Amino acid sequence: MMLRSVPRLLRRISWSDTHSVTKTHVHYAVGKLLSFQEPVFFRSCFCRYLSIDSRHVTPVFLRAENFRERTAAVTQHGRYTYEDLLHYSAALANEFNEVASSWKNEPDYTKDSRFPLAGERIAFLCENDLSYVVTQWAVWMCGAVAVPLCKSHPISELEYFADDSGAKLLVCCESYRDILEPVSQNHNISLKMITLDDFSGDYDDDCHHLETDKGRRLRHSLEALLVDDTYRYTKAQIIYTSGTTGRPKGVVHTFGNLDAQMQAMISAWGWTSSDVILHVLPLHHVHGIVNVLMTPLYCGAMFFMLPNFDPKEVWKALLRDDLSINMFMAVPTIYAKLIEEYDKQRHADNKYIPDNLPSVLTEKFRLMVSGSAALPQPVMKKWEDITGHTLLERYGMTEVGMALTNPLHGKRVPGTVGLPFPGVSVQIVEHDKQGDGYRILASGDSQNIVASPGLENHSGELLIKGDNVFSEYWNRPDATADAFMKDGWFKTGDTAMYIDGVIKIVGRTSVDVIKSGAYKISALDIERHLLEHFGIKDVAVIGLPDETWGQMITAVLVMKPGETVTLPDLQAWCKDKMAPYHIPRNLKILDNMPRNAMGKVNKKELAKSLFPEHFKES
Structure with a gap:
């Protein structure tokens, strides 16, 4: 028996x-x-x-x-x-x-x-x-x-x-x-x-x-x-990309790829069979499938899964004692929604979040992670203020799983994604104009990254190698070949820089690096600054084609209830907070920001839908 x-x-x-x-x-x-x-x-x-x-x-x-x-x-x-x-x-x-x-x-x-x-x-x-x-x-x-x-x-x-x-x-x-x-x-x-x-x-x-x-x-x-x-x-799964820069492609992961991805997370984040993670993510992307579902099952741990995301139910789950939940992973949008729910209910008559929330959650939880989109610094700071937890921001993508992470123990630098996971090698490179070669700005692995002399703090494309990297795009041999350098490095399409001992993602090269005047400007940096404005709830910064500037920095905003802003007012607010060439020259206010299930904005579609006059064929 x-x-x-x-x-x-x-x-x-x-x-x-x-x-x-x-x-x-x-x-x-x-x-x-x-x-x-x-x-x-x-x-x-x-x-x-x-x-x-x-x-x-x-x-x-x-x-x-x-x-x-x-x-x-x-x-x-x-x-x-x-x-x-x-x-x-x-x-x-x-x-x-x-x-x-x-x-x-x-x-x-x-x-x-x-x-x-x-x-x-x-x-x-x-x-x-x-x-x-x-x-x-x-x-x-x-x-x-x-x-x-x-x-x-x-x-x-x-x-x-x-x-x-x-x-x-x-x-x-x-x-x-x-x-x-x-x-x-x-x-x-x-x-x-x-x-x-x-x-x-x-x-x-x-x-x-x-x-x-x-x-x-x-x-x-x-x-x-x-x-x-x-x-x-052996091919294990096909996960389709978000399609933020084109038609979704089927990313093929072998069991070997998945094994490398899970073992890297177990090593870097200290997974054990005694861990219990709360799962609130969609199940068609790497974040929800590999990080929060397969990894706990790989090491004998346990997951507690909610049928859908509801801020109130998530808070209640985070506060439960009977399941010993001690890990949580989500996208920045979810953390922002949880903060909104916290602000909404803390003065309510039927209050359910305790006043000593930081002491409760720091005792219960050993790790909280944010990923799939850039973590706005105001969200990171507010979450730390109300929970006592400094979110661990990491970097990954469908093709490679997890690639870079802030440390489990040690300083987590806001706006950066740390160093490579175990088993992952990276290079930050500057391509030559012909596209056939490149010079290395920085390279290394989880143990050490070295910047080339005289090229410190320079930005370039992030390249990745490792068993974690996908095998192919399904039925797209040309796209697969284009995704890799001749020496086997995978081209992420993201611009990054190695600065002060950690890697910072400048943005998606095609949409988040704006070429305005003589400058290459990070849209993500501008977004981080704008989110510090007292009246701004959400933001997407895009570059519109412009004869004078090459690309015109444009801010698409969602305002908090009762708040509004004009372009002159916004520009005046920006003057002592960012460089002159970072200040938006155009403004659009929306009721809601169109984001996909993982909290990402398709900036190409957003720009064309809001400003079609800038994309008329000549």
């Missing part, structure tokens, strides 16, 4: 009441447990893998065997162990293969009938709950490539992702059926619906899905891949 099964049997208890399990609950669980046979589930499946070379890449779903009795996740549906994840994923993988078995009669389908989905792309749209993890792992157990979709994207965009990736199967929760059915019909792609029972239903421990004939064949295949270190070069 295995008492470790009790938590699984109790998972139907409300997520808000897990601290008040009654004797009745326990008696019910034990009563059910007595009828179970000794579980053999994954115990016999992967134990022989433990002797495999530790340098070989082991995917996160296979590492779960090491933590099978630990709690992996808490969602609105309950609490789940790693063993639960393995069971549900294996069961769903079998269902995927059953769907694919019907394709064997197609004239152009030549896959091995035992593994009909190997190498195929499976696009899926799931809620922020266990359905996402179970679907992701099931895709990988089939040997397929995961293509996560975004629930906020219009159907036309989802159709583009499904068509561009060549998805063979679409998977979604019941709540998204109306969204994916048209995609399925228009592109003749099979659609598989999953229900709550697929990732939360009760099961007997002896009714596992890897002891069937199909399961044994799957185990043998997985064992061979581990022994030969094949996973290192």
Whole structure:
């Protein structure tokens, strides 16, 4: 009799009441447990893998065997162990293969009938709950490539992702059926619906899905891949870029890329199996998928996932005692929204945030991280004032995962992103006019960066190398080739500089570096200054084509309630705060700033939509 099964049997208890399990609950669980046979589930499946070379890449779903009795996740549906994840994923993988078995009669389908989905792309749209993890792992157990979709994207965009990736199967929760059915019909792609029972239903421990004939064949295949270190070069997922500078491209990550990204974060940020992270991010970008979902599961830690972002619910989660949450990662927009909620409720009659918030959160939390967009210094300072935590700002992108980070311990310099993660090498370079060569301004790794003599504090393009760097853009060989230098360095397209021992991101070379007069100006620097204005709530600085200046610095603002500003007033305010050539020469005020799910502004589209007269074809 295995008492470790009790938590699984109790998972139907409300997520808000897990601290008040009654004797009745326990008696019910034990009563059910007595009828179970000794579980053999994954115990016999992967134990022989433990002797495999530790340098070989082991995917996160296979590492779960090491933590099978630990709690992996808490969602609105309950609490789940790693063993639960393995069971549900294996069961769903079998269902995927059953769907694919019907394709064997197609004239152009030549896959091995035992593994009909190997190498195929499976696009899926799931809620922020266990359905996402179970679907992701099931895709990988089939040997397929995961293509996560975004629930906020219009159907036309989802159709583009499904068509561009060549998805063979679409998977979604019941709540998204109306969204994916048209995609399925228009592109003749099979659609598989999953229900709550697929990732939360009760099961007997002896009714596992890897002891069937199909399961044994799957185990043998997985064992061979581990022994030969094949996973290192096997495609794992395709994540589409935000499309802030063009049509979204499918970024292909191998299991080796993902392994390097996760190990770097575990090393730099001190992840352990005792950590518990609050997850409030979208699940179609690296930040939400790799940083906050896969990394805790990789090291046996736990995540607590909210179904969507609601500032009040996030604050309540941050203050919970029963789950021992000690890590939080979010985008700057989320921190700004949480600050707004804090200001709104602190004088309210039904106040729920304690007066001693800094002492509470500094005792509970060991790390809070901001990323995916530049962190405005006013937001960083305000968050430190109200919580006692100095946000750790880091730098990453879809193609490389995480690349640069401020220190876990030590000074975190506002407006900078620290040094490379372990295993990541960087160069800051100045390209020659022909584009064939470059001179190195600074280069190094997590241990040391050296600036070339006489070139300190010069800005140039940030280049990156490491096992974390993606393998290719899906079906875009020319774009892939263009993304790398001839000597193998990945071109980030971001302008950076090494200053005072840390790296500072000046901005996206194509949109955040404004060439006005004789100067190259960082739009991000201007934005940081403007956010210090008492009446400005949000800002995006863009460069508009201009015959006189080359590009005209233009500020797009969202004002706080009741506040307004004119261009002369703004320019007067800026005079003693920034260089004359940094002061905006044009102004536009909006009700809301158009940002994507990760808090980014598509500045090219913003400029063309607000100032079409500057982009008329000659």
